[in-house]
Amino acid sequence: MSSDITRGARARARTEITAAIKDEARRQLAADGAAKLSLRAVARALGMVSSALYRYFPSRDDLLTALIIDAYDSLGEAAESADAALAGAPPARRWSAVCEAVRRWALAHPHEYALIYGSPVPGYSAPQTTVPPAARVGLLFLRIVGDAHRAGELSAPELPPVLRPEAERMAADLAPELPPETVSALVAAWAQLFGLVSFELFGQFNRVVEEREEFFRHAVARLADGVGLPRG
Amino acid sequence: MSSDITRGARARARTEITAAIKDEARRQLAADGAAKLSLRAVARALGMVSSALYRYFPSRDDLLTALIIDAYDSLGEAAESADAALAGAPPARRWSAVCEAVRRWALAHPHEYALIYGSPVPGYSAPQTTVPPAARVGLLFLRIVGDAHRAGELSAPELPPVLRPEAERMAADLAPELPPETVSALVAAWAQLFGLVSFELFGQFNRVVEEREEFFRHAVARLADGVGLPRG
DNA sequence: GTCTATAGGCGGATAGAC
DNA sequence: GTCTATCCGCCTATAGAC
Numbered sequence: 346m347s348s349d350i351t352r353g354a355r356a357r358a359r360t361e362i363t364a365a366i367k368d369e370a371r372r373q374l375a376a377d378g379a380a381k382l383s384l385r386a387v388a389r390a391l392g393m394v395s396s397a398l399y400r401y402f403p404s405r406d407d408l409l410t411a412l413i414i415d416a417y418d419s420l421g422e423a424a425e426s427a428d429a430a431l432a433g434a435p436p437a438r439r440w441s442a443v444c445e446a447v448r449r450w451a452l453a454h455p456h457e458y459a460l461i462y463g464s465p466v467p468g469y470s471a472p473q474t475t476v477p478p479a480a481r482v483g484l485l486f487l488r489i490v491g492d493a494h495r496a497g498e499l500s501a502p503e504l505p506p507v508l509r510p511e512a513e514r515m516a517a518d519l520a521p522e523l524p525p526e527t528v529s530a531l532v533a534a535w536a537q538l539f540g541l542v543s544f545e546l547f548g549q550f551n552r553v554v555e556e557r558e559e560f561f562r563h564a565v566a567r568l569a570d571g572v573g574l575p576r577g
Numbered sequence: 578m579s580s581d582i583t584r585g586a587r588a589r590a591r592t593e594i595t596a597a598i599k600d601e602a603r604r605q606l607a608a609d610g611a612a613k614l615s616l617r618a619v620a621r622a623l624g625m626v627s628s629a630l631y632r633y634f635p636s637r638d639d640l641l642t643a644l645i646i647d648a649y650d651s652l653g654e655a656a657e658s659a660d661a662a663l664a665g666a667p668p669a670r671r672w673s674a675v676c677e678a679v680r681r682w683a684l685a686h687p688h689e690y691a692l693i694y695g696s697p698v699p700g701y702s703a704p705q706t707t708v709p710p711a712a713r714v715g716l717l718f719l720r721i722v723g724d725a726h727r728a729g730e731l732s733a734p735e736l737p738p739v740l741r742p743e744a745e746r747m748a749a750d751l752a753p754e755l756p757p758e759t760v761s762a763l764v765a766a767w768a769q770l771f772g773l774v775s776f777e778l779f780g781q782f783n784r785v786v787e788e789r790e791e792f793f794r795h796a797v798a799r800l801a802d803g804v805g806l807p808r809g
Numbered sequence: 810g811t812c813t814a815t816a817g818g819c820g821g822a823t824a825g826a827c
Numbered sequence: 828g829t830c831t832a833t834c835c836g837c838c839t840a841t842a843g844a845c
Contacts, residue, residue, distance in 0.1 A: 355810095378699035380612035385838060396841075397811050405839070463653050465779055467610035507629075508795050511788040519785070533773065533796040534784060540772015541765065547697055549771075553715075553751070554764060556743040564765040565800030571799060591828095617820060628823075629829050637821070 364508035365391060367415065370408055375456040379466045382409060402532035405471055413471060414478050416457035421481030424452040428485060429444050437569045437577035443485060446536055451542045458546060463541055483535055487520045490531055493574055494523055500573040502530035527573055534568040541565070597623060599647065602640055604737030605776055607688040611698045614641060634687055638701055645703060646710050648689035655682040661719060666781050669801045669809035670724035675717060676770055676797040683774045688780060713769055719752045724757055725806055732805040734762035759805055766800040771798070 358471050371455050377383075384405050388395040391396055402408040427446030431439050451458040460466075461479070493499045502513055504526035512525035520528055545557055554560050570576070601619050609615075616637050621628040634640040660679030663671050683690040691710070692698075725731045736744055736758035743755035752760055773796055776782050777789055786792050802808070 355632070359810095376699065377611050378696070380610050381699070381838095383838065384840090395813060396813090397838080399840075400810060401710055444663070453805075459696035462775075462779070462781070464610070464691035467608065467613070503799070505791075508788070508791050511786070511792060515785065516786065529795075533792070533799070536776040536781070537651070537769035537796075539773045539776065540769045543772065543775060544768040547694070549655075550695070553747065554743070555746065559740050560761070560765070561739055562742060563681075563761075563770075566734070567765070567803060615820060616822090626830060630829090631822080632828060639812095767818080 346434035352439070359401075366398060366401055366408070367411060370412055371457065374412065374460065378456075379409060379412075379460050379469075382412075384408065395516065407482055408435055409466065410472060410475065411571060412457070413475050415463055416461045417475065419454065419457065420447065420450050420461070421478060421485070422552070423447070423483050425483050428489065435575070435577035436489050436496075436498065437566070437574045439489045439492075440486070440563055440569045440572075441562065443482075443489065444568070445562065447538065447541050448545070448561055449484065451546055455546055458542070462543060463547070471486065483519075486531060486535060487523070487528075490527060490572060491523060494527070498575045499524070499527060500575070502526045502531060502571060502573050530572045534572050537568055538565060591633075598633055598640070599643055600631060602644055603689065606644065608694065610688075611641060611644075611692050611701075614644075616640065630729070641698065641701055641702060642707065643688070645693055645707050646727065648686070648693045649707065649710035651684050651686065651689065652679065652718075653710060655679070656714050656717055660721065667804045667807070668721050668728075668730065669798070671721045671724075672718070672796065672801045672804075672806055673797055673809070675714075675721065676800070677794065679714065679770065680774050680777070680793055683778055687778055690774070694775060695779070706770035715751075718763060718767060719755070719760075722759060722804060722806065723752060723755060726759070730807045731756070731759060732807070733760050734805050735804060736761060762804045766804050769800055770797060 355358065369390050370382060371384060373386055373390070382405065384398050384402070384451055385395040387408075399407075402427055407563060411456050423446050424443050427442045428439050431442050434442075451462075458561060484545065501524055506531060509525065512529035514530040516525040519532075545554070545561070550557060566576075598619060599648040600624050602614060605614060605622070614637065616630045616634070617627040619640075620630050622781035630640075634643065638780075649695050655678050659674045663674050664719055683694075708742050711764070722731070733756055740761060741757065747764060748755055748757040751764075773793055777793070782789065798808075
């Protein structure tokens with residue numbers, strides 16, 4: 346992709362306006378939710394007329410898709426850079442750091458979090474282009490656990506025989522070099538991590554959990570145990 | 578509360594119409610989501626005029642509140658009757674049965690699940706009347722764990738010192754007879770349970786987990802371990 | 810690329826007659 | 828309790844001029 350300098354002013358303006366549209370749309374997402382995201386309201390806020398937006402996004406759903414991809418990428422980047430800052434650290438420490446980065450990102454971007462991990466937007470079906478960004482955090486966890494495995498540090502989680510074929514299928518799809526029981530446990534821990542974040546963010550911890558950071562820290566450390574990571 | 582027979586025809590009709598409004602609203606919830614729930618559309622579907630609905634629900638938000646309370650109660654009842662069917666069984670079996678009842682209810686009522694455990698509805702703030710119904714499932718888990726405790730069957734989960742004051746506060750609020758480390762672990766397991774259900778329901782398990790029932794069953798059994806319940 | 814204008818809808822809420 | 832009528836607002840999307 347060419348830089349802003351080598352591209353013409355026209356292309357540069359287009360990039361800037363596209364960014365401005367997404368920024369304003371994110372603002373409205375926070376105020377009214379994804380279901381009510383409206384091209385007209387975005388246009389009004391930008392001093393444009395609604396029909397002009399169709400030159401940038403062919404439909405409301407395409408704008409929504411762009412926001413979803415940006416949100417997954419923003420979260421993925423937050424998680425990846427938290428991990429990169431701990432290069433060479435024990436896997437359990439990287440695990441915890443990434444979990445905490447996920448939580449921090451969610452607290453800082455609650456509406457974008459709701460967009461990607463909350464209720465599906467009625468009538469909207471995410472296209473395949475959202476899949477790779479959506480997979481970033483999961484793949485990062487697989488890399489961390491993979492590093493532990495290569496170092497011979499992984500203990501094998503329990504796996505009932507009835508679940509073995511499924512675990513083998515998941516491992517073949519996601520990480521053929523890892524033991525199936527590890528992959529299965531990791532997928533469960535991944536879902537449980539987001540359960541903790543969602544409960545905090547969506548208000549289920551109100552009047553129940555007060556010291557949320559410490560509570561979360563301990564819970565994700567126990568999740569790491571469940572996956573078989575050695576304590577850092 | 579008097580029965581339908583002792584009340585007048587007027588009151589009976591009112592009850593029936595109120596139920597019909599809520600039924601139709603639930604249908605629309607499934608189609609368009611909570612954010613777009615509209616008194617007008619409900620009225621249209623029922624062959625009423627929109628202003629007539631205001632005799633039953635003073636505002637759109639009151640209708641939404643009624644649906645939320647019904648959803649929590651419906652889930653609570655499903656969970657409680659799953660537990661009641663296992664009276665006298667080992668706590669770990671009751672735990673699993675309740676978790677599976679929660680999942681089954683969620684799969685059968687995905688939009689009502691999204692209403693209560695998904696993203697908050699923008700602009701809507703749940704009144705205090707939703708709190709008791711919302712607490713039913715959590716209280717049921719506390720009873721199951723309390724029974725195990727009284728039977729001397731509970732093992733104490735790990736608890737880092739930094740979390741002890743918070744755990745003691747939670748225990749004092751929720752179940753003073755239980756060890757604080759147990760209460761803290763239970764709250765975490767509770768959030769993680771809903772993480773598993775939400776991921777399945779909201780599509781994060783698509784192309785990842787296929788044998789969802791077995792996967793879930795194993796995961797919640799490990800959650801029971803984490804709380805300190807003896808294996809059933 | 811942006812504008813005006815337009816088509817063809819939708820919503821919450823209230824007043825006042827019956 | 829239900830009706831009509833009304834206020835005042837909102838939306839997606841397109842056509843065609845500039």
